Amino acid sequence: MDTIGFEAHDHKGCMRAALAAVEAHCTRHKLQFTPVRRRVLEILLSEHRAMGAYEILDTLRDEGLGSQPPVAYRALDFLVSNGFVHKIERLNAFIACTHPGQDHTPAFLICRQCDAVAEAHAEPSKGMLGRAAADTGFTIEQAVVEAMGLCPQCRESVHPCA
Amino acid sequence: MDTIGFEAHDHKGCMRAALAAVEAHCTRHKLQFTPVRRRVLEILLSEHRAMGAYEILDTLRDEGLGSQPPVAYRALDFLVSNGFVHKIERLNAFIACTHPGQDHTPAFLICRQCDAVAEAHAEPSKGMLGRAAADTGFTIEQAVVEAMGLCPQCRESVHPCA
DNA sequence: GCGTTGAGTGTTATGATATTACATATGGAG
DNA sequence: CTCCATATGTAATATCATAACACTCAACGC
Known part of the structure; x- marks a missing residue:
């Protein structure tokens, strides 16, 4: 069973693995894994929970990476359309994919x-x-x-x- | 197959049947099927498509049945929690149930x-x-x-x- | 080199969806 | 009749999301 979320697990490891998988996927498909996009994914991976766009934006703002909603939404659009992040419709929130790169x-x-x-x-x-x-x-x-x-x-x- | 939606069907009949079923259910469970609630359901049944809360509210307002968002949202809450209407999360919209009263x-x-x-x-x-x-x-x-x-x-x- | 082009980003403003809070009405139980 | 629960009316505001436009910069053809 590859359900992840309710058990303890190697968090740093899964974060590193996911980032590496996404990087590889972007290189292979000539996608630009820019600093903002990377940072948004990192935030979602490290929190390991569903987060609202504005919550992510708050973190970006603190780091000087953009302060207006479109910055967060654009990065999320990119990540979602490439399957690195999923949107939880029910919560209007986003969560990092637990097995990025795979079609699923x-x-x-x-x-x-x-x-x-x-x-x-x-x-x-x-x-x-x-x-x-x-x-x-x-x-x-x-x-x-x-x-x-x-x-x-x-x-x-x-x-x-x- | 009881999928409904892509074929022609007896529209007036399905509307009457749904209203009757909801009325019966409310009587049986001592629920108040008030004018606003009834009208919201009628609107959804007659349009037979997913509608946003504000779109429904526009109709209510034209009819003098309430003009502020909570009026529509409260009626929708009632209808959704009793299974007479479903929310389509993906569209942030609501649609009348095609077989109300049944648990499903x-x-x-x-x-x-x-x-x-x-x-x-x-x-x-x-x-x-x-x-x-x-x-x-x-x-x-x-x-x-x-x-x-x-x-x-x-x-x-x-x-x-x- | 140099202009062109396209993707990404920064920023302002606004639109769309939803809720909180409080006042008012209404109808049944005691 | 009074109390209480449920429903409604209304104002204000919170939350989620996008449109539109200006700017940067790297890739490319010439």
């Missing part, structure tokens, strides 16, 4: 208590959704799958008997 | 060209998402499933050879 359809488990987000894989063309699409002649290009609920930690604290 | 997890097929939306069923606890949740101890309470793509009509117009 992310699915998210979002804790309503602590806002922790875990990334899993979805297979939208399979299952009932794919069948419904096929039946009606709809062509799926991209899918958003977000489950709200309680993460293991928060479930414990709600049922303290455990 | 909706999934949507959204055309990126014409913004038509079809509602299907999802089964979030099954498939990879359910497995990922079970593996990590996450409890799914509610899920958002939204597929973007091209509806049959728009696919035709993109490939005019058909």
Whole structure:
């Protein structure tokens, strides 16, 4: 299982690996991995949680890397369209991808208590959704799958008997 | 298949049926189906498409049923929390449920060209998402499933050879 | 070299979506 | 009738996102 988000893990390692993967991908595809874009990705990787665009912007501003919303949104657009970062529609927030460079359809488990987000894989063309699409002649290009609920930690604290 | 949205259908009939079902549900559960709430649902049913809150509010205002955002948002909150209307996160918009009263997890097929939306069923606890949740101890309470793509009509117009 | 071009960035302003807070009304329970 | 819960009216504001335009700079053709 490659779900990441609710367990402890080698954080520095996963950050370094993700940055390296993104760098390689950009070099290979002749994409400009500029300082602002890199910094936004670093912020998201190091926080390892879903962050709003303005929250990211605050950090950029503190570092003198741009102070207006378009700076953050442009960097996020780049990162999202290349699959390095995902947008969580439900939270209007962004989170670094846990396996950048690979082509995939992310699915998210979002804790309503602590806002922790875990990334899993979805297979939208399979299952009932794919069948419904096929039946009606709809062509799926991209899918958003977000489950709200309680993460293991928060479930414990709600049922303290455990 | 109970997907609705890309085919012609008895529009007046589906509107009457939905209103009746909602009325029955409200009576049974002692919920207040007030004029504003009813009108918002009627607007969504009659347009039969995803609408923004402010777009709905414009109509309410024209009819003297309230002019400030909270009026629309409160009615929408009521309708959404009782499953009569769904929110399309991807569009920040709302759409009337095609089978109100029944307990269900909706999934949507959204055309990126014409913004038509079809509602299907999802089964979030099954498939990879359910497995990922079970593996990590996450409890799914509610899920958002939204597929973007091209509806049959728009696919035709993109490939005019058909 | 030098102009042209295109991508990225800086900045201002504004648009679009959503909520807080508080005042007012209304209808049923005791 | 009074109290209370629920719903509504309204003003103000918070939050999220984009349009439009000026500027920089590196790559390229000539």
